[in-house]
Amino acid sequence: xxxxxxxxxxxxxxxxxxxxxxxxxxxxxxxxxxxxxxxxxxxxxxxxxxxxxxxxxxxxxxxxxxxxxxxxxxxxxxxxxxxxxxxxxxxxxxxxxxxxxxxxxxxxxxxxxxxxxxxxxxxxxxxxxx
Amino acid sequence: xxxxxxxxxxxxxxxxxxxxxxxxxxxxxxxxxxxxxxxxxxxxxxxxxxxxxxxxxxxxxxxxxxxxxxxxxxxxxxxxxxxxxxxxxxxxxxxxxxxxxxxxxxxxxxxxxxxxxxxxxxxxxxxxxx
DNA sequence: AATCAACTGCAACAATGTTGCGTTAAATAT
DNA sequence: ATATTTAACGCAACATTGTTGCAGTTGATT
Numbered sequence: 001x002x003x004x005x006x007x008x009x010x011x012x013x014x015x016x017x018x019x020x021x022x023x024x025x026x027x028x029x030x031x032x033x034x035x036x037x038x039x040x041x042x043x044x045x046x047x048x049x050x051x052x053x054x055x056x057x058x059x060x061x062x063x064x065x066x067x068x069x070x071x072x073x074x075x076x077x078x079x080x081x082x083x084x085x086x087x088x089x090x091x092x093x094x095x096x097x098x099x100x101x102x103x104x105x106x107x108x109x110x111x112x113x114x115x116x117x118x119x120x121x122x123x124x125x126x127x128x129x130x
Numbered sequence: 131x132x133x134x135x136x137x138x139x140x141x142x143x144x145x146x147x148x149x150x151x152x153x154x155x156x157x158x159x160x161x162x163x164x165x166x167x168x169x170x171x172x173x174x175x176x177x178x179x180x181x182x183x184x185x186x187x188x189x190x191x192x193x194x195x196x197x198x199x200x201x202x203x204x205x206x207x208x209x210x211x212x213x214x215x216x217x218x219x220x221x222x223x224x225x226x227x228x229x230x231x232x233x234x235x236x237x238x239x240x241x242x243x244x245x246x247x248x249x250x251x252x253x254x255x256x257x258x259x260x
Numbered sequence: 261a262a263t264c265a266a267c268t269g270c271a272a273c274a275a276t277g278t279t280g281c282g283t284t285a286a287a288t289a290t
Numbered sequence: 291a292t293a294t295t296t297a298a299c300g301c302a303a304c305a306t307t308g309t310t311g312c313a314g315t316t317g318a319t320t
Contacts, residue, residue, distance in 0.1 A: 038269050061245050063189045101231035108253035115191050117245040123238035135286050168300050
């Protein structure tokens with residue numbers, strides 16, 4: 001079994017996630033890291049963090065991909081089936097940990113994962129628009 | 131106001147969508163068209179068809195982007211807020227026109243659009259796996 | 261301190277999407 | 291039927307995002 005190591009770059013990436021309240025794209029992470037490491041390294045760190053269930057991947061409506069820290073506080077078995085909100089004004093993506101959709105599926109489908117993304121205006125932008 | 135024209139390439143793309151029961155990626159469309167036009171042209175046709183509400187865009191969990199014909203039969207005002215199913219085995223994406231999730235949002239968010247994608251095994255792959 | 265393999269940087273590549281520009285052709289008017 | 295207008299096209303060039311191979315580095319363990 002492969003062990004994973006705590007390198008300087010990995011720690012820096014984790015700090016960026018810690019500081020951020022919203023989901024981040026690879027490019028955003030790279031900017032915040034001020035080129036302390038190669039962009040390939042960031043991709044590999046993100047892969048490792050996803051394998052270790054420390055972050056999860058979110059693909060937005062427009063095809064952009066972001067990553068956010070997992071919140072393990074609520075449940076023992078960790079599932080990513082929570083909703084995400086994508087603001088059309090500031091383009092920030094936030095996890096809505098407590099929003100879980102209910103739905104009825106047609107027969108003969110086996111659902112393993114769900115991705116529920118809502119878009120519109122976040123509280124910040126909603127207030128400043130009035 | 132810009133008028134849109136019925137070109138040979140646009141007609142061909144529409145025929146491809148007509149024949150397909152599932153959502154298609156740009157690459158899949160290009161293959162089915164047998165290089166009757168440039169790939170840039172396909173991008174531009176897809177843009178136009180989306181503007182005209184003839185097709186809609188679906189971004190998958192893994193970041194891949196597909197397009198599917200809109201089904202206007204049910205409602206007068208056309209909304210894309212239906213669910214999509216992405217099969218992890220055959221990678222086909224189908225529209226689940228009748229699956230609409232219910233959910234409860236936190237205050238202060240203004241939801242305008244929703245993207246609800248489920249993944250797992252489609253009926254075809256579920257049967258052939260047994 | 262020595263060892264081992266996870267990790268990194270670099271280069272090169274692949275896939276996907278965009279833009280500018282000169283040319284072609286669809287729709288309309290003549 | 292022909293001329294006109296401009297949407298649409300092909301081509302080239304570029305931007306972004308993500309992947310892979312490999313030699314060198316460094317974190318964790320003995």
